[in-house]
Amino acid sequence: MDQETCAGGSITLDAGNTGSTYLWSNGSTSQSITVSTSGNYSVFVTDANGCSATDDVNVTVHPNPTVDLGMDQETCAGGSITLDAGNTGSTYLWNTGASTQSIAVSTSGNYSVVVTDANGCSATDDVNVTVHPNPTVDLGMDQETCAGGSITLDAGNTGSTYLWSNGSTSQSITVSTSGNYSVFVTDANGCSATDDVNVTVHPNPTVDLGMDQETCAGGSITLDAGNTGSTYLWNTGASTQSIAVSTSGNYSVVVTDANGCSATDDVNVTVHPNPTVDLGMDQETCAGGSITLDAGNTGSTYLVEYRSQHTKHYSFNFRQLFSGCNRCEWLFGNR
Structure with missing residues (x-):
C-alpha cells in the first residue's frame, strides 16, 4: 500500500526475495531502502533463476505543523495573556491539560503545547510567561492640618513614574490646600496602581483681644x-x-x-494709679476771713461743690487728663 509519514520520519521499503538482485528507482541495489521524501519508489527484482518482477509504491512525507507561541511574554497582575497554537482543525494538548487551540493565562510559568494535525503529524513549542505584581501605592489615611501648615504625600515605589492629580510627576508632593489628591504610579515593568487621599486644611481660630x-x-x-x-x-x-x-x-x-x-x-x-488728694486737716476762720484750699495735682481738672446750710462741705473732684482717674476729698468747715 502507499505509505505516509511525517517530516523527520522515514519509511523502510523491503522488496523481499532474499538472495535476489535488486534495482530501485533511486539507484539502490539493496533488498530494502529507507526513504524520507515523498515520491514513487519502484524496484526490479531478479532471482537466482533469472526470473524478474517489479513493484512500486507511493510514499508521502507530510510536513509537520508549524507551532509558534511567539516570544516570551510579560503582563501585570490582573491581566492575562492569550497563547494561540494556530493550525486550526488540529488536536492540542497543553501542559496545563487544556485541549483548545488557545488558552488565556494569568500566572507566571512555562507553557507548552503539542499540536497534531489531520495527518497525525505533530509539533511542539513553549513560551515563558511572567506576570509582574503591580506596585503597592498607599497614601495612608485621610489627613488634616491647619492653615499655614502642609502635608507631604509620598507614593513610594522609588524609580517608578508618577502622575498626580495636580499634574506633578515627582514621587512626593507637599500640599497646603484642602482637596482629594490621587496618584498613578507605573513601575519599571509597566505595571500600574493608583491611590487617593483626602486632605483637609482647617482655618486657624481668629483671636482678637482688641486694642491696648x-x-x-x-x-x-x-x-x-x-x-x-x-x-x-x-x-x-x-x-x-x-x-x-x-x-x-x-x-x-x-x-x-x-x-x-x-x-x-x-x-x-x-x-x-489714682491721684493723691490731701486738703489737710479741718480748718476754721472768722467771718470776713477766707481759707485757701489747694487740691494739688497740677494739670488735673477740678470740680468744687458746696453743700449744707449749716456746715460748709467742700468737695473736690479731680480728673487727671492722662488717665481719666479721679479722686474725691471732703473738707468740713464751720459756718
Whole structure:
C-alpha cells in the first residue's frame, strides 16, 4: 500500500526475495531502502533463476505543523495573556491539560503545547510567561492640618513614574490646600496602581483681644479670647476663655480649637494709679476771713461743690487728663 509519514520520519521499503538482485528507482541495489521524501519508489527484482518482477509504491512525507507561541511574554497582575497554537482543525494538548487551540493565562510559568494535525503529524513549542505584581501605592489615611501648615504625600515605589492629580510627576508632593489628591504610579515593568487621599486644611481660630486698654487702680479689665469651646492658655497660667486683670502688663493667650488649630494674640493693659488728694486737716476762720484750699495735682481738672446750710462741705473732684482717674476729698468747715 502507499505509505505516509511525517517530516523527520522515514519509511523502510523491503522488496523481499532474499538472495535476489535488486534495482530501485533511486539507484539502490539493496533488498530494502529507507526513504524520507515523498515520491514513487519502484524496484526490479531478479532471482537466482533469472526470473524478474517489479513493484512500486507511493510514499508521502507530510510536513509537520508549524507551532509558534511567539516570544516570551510579560503582563501585570490582573491581566492575562492569550497563547494561540494556530493550525486550526488540529488536536492540542497543553501542559496545563487544556485541549483548545488557545488558552488565556494569568500566572507566571512555562507553557507548552503539542499540536497534531489531520495527518497525525505533530509539533511542539513553549513560551515563558511572567506576570509582574503591580506596585503597592498607599497614601495612608485621610489627613488634616491647619492653615499655614502642609502635608507631604509620598507614593513610594522609588524609580517608578508618577502622575498626580495636580499634574506633578515627582514621587512626593507637599500640599497646603484642602482637596482629594490621587496618584498613578507605573513601575519599571509597566505595571500600574493608583491611590487617593483626602486632605483637609482647617482655618486657624481668629483671636482678637482688641486694642491696648487702660484703667485706674481699683478697676479691672476683662479680656475675652472668644472661640467658645476651644482650649485656652494665658500667659498668666489661666485656662478660661476670659480673664479679669487689674495689674499693668502684657497679656497673651494661645487658643486651640476642636481641630487642633491654634492662634494667639496679646494686649497691653495699663493700670494707672489714682491721684493723691490731701486738703489737710479741718480748718476754721472768722467771718470776713477766707481759707485757701489747694487740691494739688497740677494739670488735673477740678470740680468744687458746696453743700449744707449749716456746715460748709467742700468737695473736690479731680480728673487727671492722662488717665481719666479721679479722686474725691471732703473738707468740713464751720459756718
